[in-house]
Amino acid sequence: MTPRGDESAATRPGHTSRRSVLAAMGTLPVLVAAPSAARAAGTPSAAAAEVVVDPFAERQTIRGFGGMNHTAWIDDLTPAQRDTAFGDGEGQMGFSVLRIPVHENRADWSGEVATARRAVEHGATVIASPWNPPSHMVETFVRGDQTDARRLRHDMYGAYAQHLNEFHAFMRDNGVDLHAVSVQNEPDYAHDWTWWTPQEMIRFLRENAGSIGTRIIAPESFQYVKSFSDPILNDPQALANLDILGAHLYGTRYEDFPYPLFEEKGRGKELWMTEVYHPNSSDSADLWPQALEVGEHIHHALVDAEFQAYVWWYIRRSYGPMREDGRISKRGANMVHFSRFVRPGYVRVDATPRPRSGVYVSAYKGGGSEIVIVAVNKGSSPVSQPFTLGDGAASRVWSWVTDADRNLAPHGAAGVSNGSFTGALPARSVTTFVTG
Template sequence: MKSVKSLLTATLALAALTGNLIAGTCTADFANIKQTIRGFGAATVTSQGTITDTHFNVGFGSGGGTVGLTIARIRIPPSTNSSDWAGEVSNGAKAKSRGAIVIASPWSPPASMKDNNSTIDGYLKTSSYGAYATHLQNFVNYCRNNGCELYGISIQNEPDIDVDYESCHWTADQMRVFCRDQMGIFYTTKVMMPESFQFRKAMSDPTLNDAAARANVDIICGHIYGGGIEAYPLATSNGKELWMTEILNTDTSLSAVIGTAKQIHDCMNVAGFNCYCWWYLKRDYGPVNETGARTKRGCVIAQYARLVRPGSVRVACTANPSPGVFVTAYKNGSKAVIVAVNTSTSTVRQEFKIVGHSVSSLNRWRTSGSEDLATLSAVTVSGGSFTDSLPGQSVTSYFQP
């Protein structure tokens, strides 16, 4: 026993001396399919200022220097005058022309339809339910006629938060009634709700528990400000996808940027979300900076978005094989993708085991304090296993060529 303790002490001391952490094996089972991934995205709303072709090319491109986003989120202006919709729809069309799908969210119904006659705060009048559904349908038609066919439309952005900008309150039961009585008119555009600021299940449970209302809803969506990253069995058991449609973090430190990778990991692995969408496309703290260059955070998002393309599926994987290391695995068509995030400040020598899939080598990309989606030499996979060093505070993607 004494010799075993001595060996363990020596091993720990060596790990501390070399700066390496002791790792367990990460097993990725490509025969065990989880959720389908619809993509990664960002908002192209006009409130962030002019978004140039360079911003769109970098954000929604798929080649070198790009982020690889495939979902654009636009705003539905609170106006019944279609000329007021042109800017938002133009941005959506530019993203769509680059291969993205487009979703739309209203921050408020038109003021005339609300009980306070304002686009800030207040509630949609019950007597305006039909008019508001028609307003949403008119926006869908306008988008279709202007090169921006919508994939999905939300009923309301963040109906459960108090703010002093464009907004509208809804109760969970109001949403249930509205979905039940009004949203059956959308046949080709997917209906999304409730878009809670914290992915609060209480905002969508009543709709999911009402068969008539549930039938008119395709996607349960929400944001993750301060919480909400958790599984939602009531939604998935009823065949509804889970979309995370907004989050931001203005902190651009390396730890915060790597934290975004950990957040993506949690959204995919813990919550089983089908997509991950950032807030503004164009910001220094977002995927693309003001001048049109990909940011460090954009590189981190690209470690997923450039490889886990729409229609990919997540597969079972040892999520936390080593202290500070978080791993997800995917099948992009017939190709394997593994993304490993090391949130610790120490290098981890990580072993990976691949089952249910045949592969002899994997290409590597890495983002760290000194690397921005850097292309590294390929790793050899022998007998379904390989081992690699994960630098502290880094994201490494392994993928079949």
């Protein structure tokens, strides 16, 4: 198999490497009674505009956070690493989505079972994406200056749907009921795998996707290219057989995250971000404060794009959420501030997203009256941040913080007075608050 483009030592002549399209993108108490109390204690803290959380202004339902396991390209997760990734206890990541490949060779299918089955035992959702159909279904063609480009033969669409269906049945028979399967991973960045045009994908969705026994994801554009997904949304027959519009965010600008056409045409469909690493695959995942880019990226994916799932590339990698030694990285800690506290079925609600420059806030409700707030402070100064909860039901708030010196450090509980509390956001940190 061809290795992933992000890990190749060289790039194919005549096309742009994935990396080149990526966007150039002191210990404090976390909770205080009021800004004046922080000043009295000698803690410098910049004032910020109030964050108003409105639990009645509901947005998207969150399906989960997770990552990829690909046993044909890197070693499988160990049993201990599976529990670290998908367990939701102290020292675990709380991932609730696992993405696996649909290998073109049936002999490779069994390699994905052990991790997928353990993820399911932890309550996770499993989705699958193919890179290539079986070789006898593929033909080569000339695409620009690529003389060996690959595509699915047009007389093999039915056979390919059966291939995907057989993978779904195989995983089900081995204890993994796939939540969804994709038509193709990155059909518009396929120098090392199989190309599809929007018209080809529309034809497959119209004529063949309905025969597959699980939900369908498409198109998984590498850069959320709307010109690839627009034709699907504008074709009622194709759209009828699409369940999840999947997208990748490699180098996608934040201003391109919103998708008005999906809001217009996608009623009854879901919107998932099914693969990314950010900001790059070259730096250590423990580099700080660069790892805070992950927290900001998730914020924009949930608030601006309104994705319902956020899925990293490899779960365990030097640039990933889990280090090669199985420990949670700084990038991973940013993810865990969402994944362990914002559980599947929680609903994002309105909250003031930018109370000051460099501070990003989002809020979610679930578990009865529980409200989860995640605040990223990219600034070099601590911030004393006031919060007001619209329903006034909370009486206590708990918090966890990650900064240069701490990873997901708990900070106990504090009272909520008349629906308000003030949280201290350390310089260059991410903090999760949970009310109760």
